[in-house]
Amino acid sequence: MNQTKLILGEIPEYVRQKAGRAILGFSTPILGLKTSDPAEQPTLLGSATFVQYGKDKGLLTAQHVIEKSDYYKCVSIGLIISSWEHRFTIQRQYLQEQATSPVLLPISQAVSKRVLQLRL
Numbered sequence: 001m002n003q004t005k006l007i008l009g010e011i012p013e014y015v016r017q018k019a020g021r022a023i024l025g026f027s028t029p030i031l032g033l034k035t036s037d038p039a040e041q042p043t044l045l046g047s048a049t050f051v052q053y054g055k056d057k058g059l060l061t062a063q064h065v066i067e068k069s070d071y072y073k074c075v076s077i078g079l080i081i082s083s084w085e086h087r088f089t090i091q092r093q094y095l096q097e098q099a100t101s102p103v104l105l106p107i108s109q110a111v112s113k114r115v116l117q118l119r120l
Helices: 013-024 063-067 109-119
Strands: 027-033 043-053 056-061 076-079 088-091 103-106
Touching: 027 056, 043 063, 056 063
Parallel strands: none
Antiparallel strands: 027 043, 027 076, 043 056, 056 103, 076 088
């Protein structure tokens, strides 16, 4: 099997931008917020993929994102759901972590609809 080594710096900027926009529709960074202060700078915890299984919707992430980061110290998590500047957060008390690997963070129907509205 032939393999080609691809160096990120050699990929044209327009290709990286287009790939980033395409990925934005399916995945998101998970940002941790330890207080309710709107001025707090969030901490990157990891990333997640938007998933739907039947009627259930959620964020699918790796177990280490939950267990090895400051996730449990956070009062809310922030998601980047659009290319324009925004602050979309979900209080962690409304997420139900499932002790599996990978981890599914179920989100409510109301949150799911709001994410969809903001992403369009």
